[in-house]
Amino acid sequence: MNDDRTAKPDARPSDLPTVKMRGPADMAEMLPYLLGFHPDDSIVALGLQGPDLHQGGTVRLDIPDEPHWGPAAAETARLLVRLSEQRDTTPAAVVLYLCRDPGPGETGRAVADRLRPLAERLAAEFRARRLDVRESLCVSDGHWWSYACERPGCCDPAGTPVRDAGDAGPVAAAATYAGLAVRGSRKEIGATMEAVGPPAAGAQREAFERVLAGLARRLARPDAGERILERTGALLDDAMERFRAGAEQLADEHAARLVLGLQDKRARDRAAEFAEPGDLAAAQRLWRFLARRCVHPYDDHAAAPLTLLAWTAWLSDDTPTTRVALSRALEADPDYTLARLLYDSLNGGLDPRRLLETVREERVRRLASGDVSAGGPARSRSLRRQGRTGGGRPAAGAR
Secondary structure: OOEEEEOOOOOOOOOOOOOOOOOHHHHHHHHHHHHOOEOOOEEEEEEEEOOOOEEEEEEEEEOOOHHHHHHHHHHHHHHHHHHHHHHOOOOOEEEEEEEOOOOOOOOHHHHHHHHHHHHHHHHHHHHHOOOEEEEEEEEEOOEEEEOOOOOOOOOOOOOEEOOOHHHOOHHHHHHHHOOOOOOOEHHHHHHOOOOOOOOHHHHHHHHHHHHHHHHHHHOOOOOHHHHHHHHHHHHHHHHHHHHHOOOOOOOHHHHHHHHHHOOOHHHHHHHOOOOOHHHHHHHHHHHHHHHHOOOOOOHHHHHHHHHHHHHHHHHOOOHHHHHHHHHHHHHHOOOOHHHHHHHHHHHOOOOHHHHHHHHHHHHHHHHHOOOOOOOHHHHHHHHHHOOOOOOOOOOOOOO
């Protein structure tokens, strides 16, 4: 089960407008601004903090199959309370959302009716923790339904339309003025990270097999690991030079060698050094390209490039892409430690530039010690050319 957990920093700048949600219509309209994307097939729990009920942590999980609704509800409540306590205190109240588009021949109302037992389980879990459920909404097919409303005849059984961008209300206007933006749906963002399909997938798979056959022979030689690491560093330098110049793809074997090389955490950490402003756009294109080349049966290899994509997206203030990339990295490998560490840092409200400063210092120490194992002399020269701006190895040593 995937989860995206969002925690805003405690400070709320006084020069930004306060976005007040006065009812379910405002809550439904505000949801994509809270996350940065339109959620789909999602449970979203928004914590409300303090006597003024200001926004606290937000948790998003996939809606599981019906037999797993009970555990999903319990996990949602546990995660939101834990996240809120880590950054502030236990929430005073919670707003719940269930978001799912209708299937073929299905109506939004049918979706709302089908998900009602899940909404009731969620409400029960939060109330068991003595949290007031301020509102519980289903958002489907551009409409919303309130599970919390108990007044007869109050709500339209066909649902109430969610205001769209062309008919934005004051909540959306205030959110936009506050600098919040919506970058499409979660599915749309994730689609840009999907593995390529045929015929490219077949050619890429064959390239992996050829490269692996060569690696098997090399591994029998002395110092094989260091030699492969050095070769990966040189390939990374070459790939980045190409992508800085505007390249959008690499030859299949080049891609296969990089993907396989990045399975070594040392090479992956060196790749994370491409984190300065002038590198970010090219690096994101490269990591996205490599993630898409992780075709079956090499799906789990995507964890490394997806985590690198998340790191560079985070530094670019593209939080929606960061969240989706980390979620997909953990789909590929649930135990990928660096992805988990970045998740915790993001959810804890950490500014990634603080982490970047730390890894720059680590890089300076590494260069001073003469450690140039990921790229040899050519890598050393490349790093020294970047010496004034530095790079970084986030969570050095993490898988």
